[in-house]
Structures are given as structure tokens and as C-alpha cells.
Amino acid sequence: MKTDGLSINLATVRQQFDLKAGVEACLRHGITAISPWRDHIQTTGVAEAARIIRSNGVRVTGYCRGGLFAALDAPGRQAAIDDNKKMIDEAATIGADCIIVIGGGLPQGSRDIAAARGMFFDGMAAVLPHARACKVPLAIEALHPMYAADRGCISTLAEALDLCDALGKGTGVVIDPYHLWWDPDLAAQIARARSRILAHHICDWLVPTKDLLLDRGMMGDGVIDLPAIRRMVEDAGFHGHQEVEIFSAENWWKRPGDEVLKTCVERYNTVC
């Protein structure tokens, strides 16, 4: 079965594999692209992570996840900016195609989502010169509106693209159907995104969804018309990897990692 164009976000096998084991498992299944999270890299050590990635010849389609700039006070915001700059250095070292950045939630006690969005913009503007210097694009991921309070206050692709318009070179967007599939404006916004599409994530929306965060579905097990969204993405000019990202505490995280990867390959060939 085809594995060209398939990438595995290592969150999908978070409970089964660390970076090294995850890379080796992907290669067993013919998958040559991954997307690690920060803890994968930091646990392994950045230099050793880069060595594992390079010596195995795997592509890094994204590095998860930065952003989250909103904080109660200026020192908190500065700490987030500094940490994002450090993450940009790590991304350059491991050769990631981009960093995935999310809005972050409201600061503790705040009910001002517009202010949180403003802090996200300011944080992006503060780190962008360093990202450009390191040639690491920042891919803004609009998260599903159910995460607006505590995870990602950037909620629509339109909003993410408005931010790209305002921030300029070095920014782009992630298309993740899990977060965006419901949007009546999706087709128009994907067409608008064009060359700013930096990554394309896939998983599925289960009915019922039992947990807001950790009950995402394998492609084909839910209600998202993934081929339709893939065509929109391709029509917009993006022909990069489809990256499987599934948070599934009660199902896929409990299965053997090789079974999960085998299923990803099968569904990639039959569903996506």
C-alpha cells in the first residue's frame, strides 16, 4: 500500500513510542515522515533527536506546538516569547518544515477573548523575526471552537488567514479537518489560503464524541468528508503530506503501536 505523502504525528502513538521507537516503527510500515511534539524532542535531547531524524532519513512535516502567548502579566508573556524562540532553534536543528502554533486559551480568570487574541498577535510579531532568520515558518492552527477557552483562541481558518495577512512573511496555516470541518465558510477560506498552507492534518470526528480533547477518531470512523477537504487543499495548491494526528485515550492509545500505524496506512489508502 502507498505510504508516499503520509506523515505520522507522534501524538498518535504518544503512549506507545518515544521519538526513536516512533521513527523506527514508522519505518517498519514504510512511513518516512513524522511530526514530533516538544516533549519528544526535549526528552531525547535536541542533538540526539536531530541525529535520529537525519540518520533515518525521515522528514519532519511539523513540530508541535508553539504559540500560547496569552498570559496574565508581562513577565508571563515574555516567558512565552522566549520559549517560542527556543522552540524555533530546536525546529531548525531537527529540520522541521514548520512549527505548529496555536492560540492558547484565556489567561486564568479572564473573560476577554479579544485580549487573548491580541496577545497571540503580539507574541507572533515578537518571535517572527527570529523565525524568519532561522527559516522556520510558523503555521497557525485554528483549533475547534470548543477549545477557545482553554487551548486555542484562534478558532477559524478565516481568523488564522487574517493573522497571516497582518503578520506577513514566515507565517502560514495548518488545515486540520477535525477543527474546521463544520465551518460553512471552509471551502472559500481554503481557496483563499493558497500558498500559505503549510501542513495538512487528518483524523476524524466521532459520533458521539465522549471527551472534548482525547476522543478523536481514525480516518473513516467518523463523519468528516476527508476526500472533499483534501481536494480543496490540493486545489489550493498544497501537495504536501497528510499528517495523521489522533488523540485517543480510550482507543488508539491503548492499542499496540504497530496496529495503530498499520491502520493509519490502510485508512490513508482507502479513506483519505
Next chain:
Amino acid sequence: MKTDGLSINLATVRQQFDLKAGVEACLRHGITAISPWRDHIQTTGVAEAARIIRSNGVRVTGYCRGGLFAALDAPGRQAAIDDNKKMIDEAATIGADCIIVIGGGLPQGSRDIAAARGMFFDGMAAVLPHARACKVPLAIEALHPMYAADRGCISTLAEALDLCDALGKGTGVVIDPYHLWWDPDLAAQIARARSRILAHHICDWLVPTKDLLLDRGMMGDGVIDLPAIRRMVEDAGFHGHQEVEIFSAENWWKRPGDEVLKTCVERYNTVC
């Protein structure tokens, strides 16, 4: 404390009171407006429900909930249309200000949300002449995008207003901050809504939210800036009731109904 302008959606005390007990409990707390659900009316009987409502002099700020027109086949869609017409008759009999209509989810096995949205439009168009004849406005409620698959495929206020534009006289919208608070376009769309605002629901978004449907919060316990949204609604020209609608399986539905209503009055005075 002030109770003018406060309405109680009886779903808030669904586990505690039927229609008659709910009306009597509201009156004990000085609340003279309610919004019943279909089962409240059908269990009581429409004529008896109308008698209870009239004899107690309570206002009915809405009747929940119609719509849900999407179905797998034509007989299924016709059954939904017929049922909505019956509901319109019931609304006229009990003197409801409007019927709350929601999009409904995808038909079983479908991944075509655009088709479901089309069926909603067609169903609305089919029942609208009857609604106009009975002088019962249909208030479209955009539901939070997390309900798009299985409950309400109309997901944004912009989409609801586009439907009103297309359907014309006899249609309007509900402003429910629970469903809409995250929307970066909210202020502009509420301003656009103007005289089409037919109802204003209130509750709060809890952090964390433990259940997609049944973990809504009492006003003040979550992160929604309710006064800011109320000002938008008033600036758009709506000065009707604020209707408390809280689905809360593990908290408010387990407390004594009078405690719930007392808290609604307190929070209405201090938070909203």
C-alpha cells in the same frame, strides 16, 4: 432583586419540575416568563398547558425546539415537516413568542454537511407559510460547532442570518452566548441581526467542560463575558428577556429546583 426581563427555560429545571410545577416555582421567585420544551407541553396536554400558562399570567419567551429537517429519505423529511407544522399549532395555542429551530445533525451514515444544511433550508421553506399564517416566528438557533454532526448543523450566527435573508419574513435568530461566544465575528453579526433577534439565551462555558452536551454552567461560573454580549444585543435593538437555559446533568439538575431558580435570579442581578 430584579426579575423583570428574566425568563427560565424549563430545561434548566428539567429533572425537578414538569410544566405546572415549573410555572409555580418560577412565580414563587417572582419570575413571570418561561420557555418550555416540547415534552413539557405534550406530557401536560396542549390545552391544559395553555390553561396553566394563561391562568398564571406567564409569558412564553420561546418554545423549544423545532427544525431538525435533515433525514435520509423523502418520507423522513416530510415527517419532520409535518411535525414542525404541528409544533407551530402548539406554539400558537400556548402563545409562545417564537419557536426555537435548530439545524439537526447529519442523517445516519452521511458525511455531507452541505446537504444537511440544504435540507434544513428546504424544511424551513416548507413550514414557513404555516408559521406566518399562525403568526409564530421561527427563531433559528446556531449551535456550537461541536454539535454540527449530531444536533445542529447551523453553526454560526452569520449562517443563521444568511438563512433569514434567504427565507424572509417570519424568521429570525436566537443569540445564545454558549454557542456563539468564541466567534471572532460575533459583534459584527449581532449588529447585523438587528430586528431579527427573537430570543436571547444565557448560561456559561465552564473550564473544564466535562461533557459536550450536559455540562453547561450557571452564569458567572464560566468564561463568557455575558454583559459584553448583552450590550451587543441591546445595541442591536433587542430589549426582550434574557432566558436562562442550562443543561447540567451533574450539578444543577441534581439540586433542589428552588435553589436553582434562586441562583438564577441572583446571577441575573449580579452577573448578566
